[in-house]
Amino acid sequence: NAGVTQTPKFQVLKTGQSMTLQCAQDMNHNSMYWYRQDPGMGLRLIYYSASEGTTDKGEVPNGYNVSRLNKREFSLRLESAAPSQTSVYFCASGRLVTGFNEQFFGPGTRLTVL
Amino acid sequence: KQEVTQIPAALSVPEGENLVLNCSFTDSAIYNLQWFRQDPGKGLTSLLLIQSSQREQTSGRLNASLDKSSGRSTLYIAASQPGDSATYLCAVRIGGATNKLIFGTGTLLAVQP
Numbered sequence: 001n002a003g004v005t006q007t008p009k010f011q012v013l014k015t016g017q018s019m020t021l022q023c024a025q026d027m028n029h030n031s032m033y034w035y036r037q038d039p040g041m042g043l044r045l046i047y048y049s050a051s052e053g054t055t056d057k058g059e060v061p062n063g064y065n066v067s068r069l070n071k072r073e074f075s076l077r078l079e080s081a082a083p084s085q086t087s088v089y090f091c092a093s094g095r096l097v098t099g100f101n102e103q104f105f106g107p108g109t110r111l112t113v114l
Numbered sequence: 115k116q117e118v119t120q121i122p123a124a125l126s127v128p129e130g131e132n133l134v135l136n137c138s139f140t141d142s143a144i145y146n147l148q149w150f151r152q153d154p155g156k157g158l159t160s161l162l163l164i165q166s167s168q169r170e171q172t173s174g175r176l177n178a179s180l181d182k183s184s185g186r187s188t189l190y191i192a193a194s195q196p197g198d199s200a201t202y203l204c205a206v207r208i209g210g211a212t213n214k215l216i217f218g219t220g221t222l223l224a225v226q227p
Contacts, residue, residue: 004157033215042118042203042217043158058214090157102148103215105158 002026004106006091012112013081021076021109023091031094032074033058033103034066036087043090049074081113116141116208120218127194128226135189135221137204142182145207148215149178149189152201161202162189194225 007022025032030051035043045058049068063085065077074093078085088110094103117140127133137147146165150158162171162178164187170179177190187204201222205215 035217040219042219043205043215044217045214048214092158102160102163104160105150107157108155 004091004093004104006089006106006109008109009107010110012114013078014114015082017081018077018079019081020078021089021091021111022073023075023106024073025091025093025104026072027093027095027104028071029093029095029104030071032068033092033094034064034074034076035090035092036060036085037090037108038087046076046089081111083113085111086113087111116144116206116216118204118206118216118218120202120204120221122221123219124222124224126224126226129194129196131194131225132190132192133194133223135191135202135204135223137187137189137218139185139187139206139216141208142185143208144182147178147180147187148205148207149176149187150203150205152203152220154200158203191223194223196225196227199223199225 004025033048034046037043044060047066049055052071055066067075088108090108091106092103119138121136148163149161152158164171164180175192180187201220203220205217208214
């Protein structure tokens, strides 16, 4: 099992460019999440998908869109990148079994917007 | 609004010491609390998960406790080793159907050989 995989690992964009961050999980989890991590602010939820076919906004959704392509894949798109979106982006998946639920994280994508 | 705080922000200890990391949250209506480890430049690795009905969980040299009423959790690391050096994050789960996590800002631990 690869767990949660993310591509790319590093990316540099110019202001106004667009890109899509890819995430896939092979654990058959129903829920998937996108977070950003900034110094001194911890991880903040951008968007999540509780199950295939559904997506919802998290704490900081502005400037982002998501697609739950299938049960395995959840992508995050920046339509017009801004320097404020320079961050480390983490994808996670989770299972919602009564009495036991936890999230598993990918290795992250380090994005710099110039 | 749920807020999660971790104190101290950074901690340095000599190898072999026992240590305690603290996590506090403002709203006691949580489903569970999870402790993670993050190595530099890496993702998060889940260490322990405590359900809201539990008081503690143990895994090897790690013991996590939860006091919902006071809004506190501790992560106890016994006989620390240099390999324990990392950032430790706690997160509380809110919202039953969505499994949303609210993270603290972490404690950076350095264990000196």
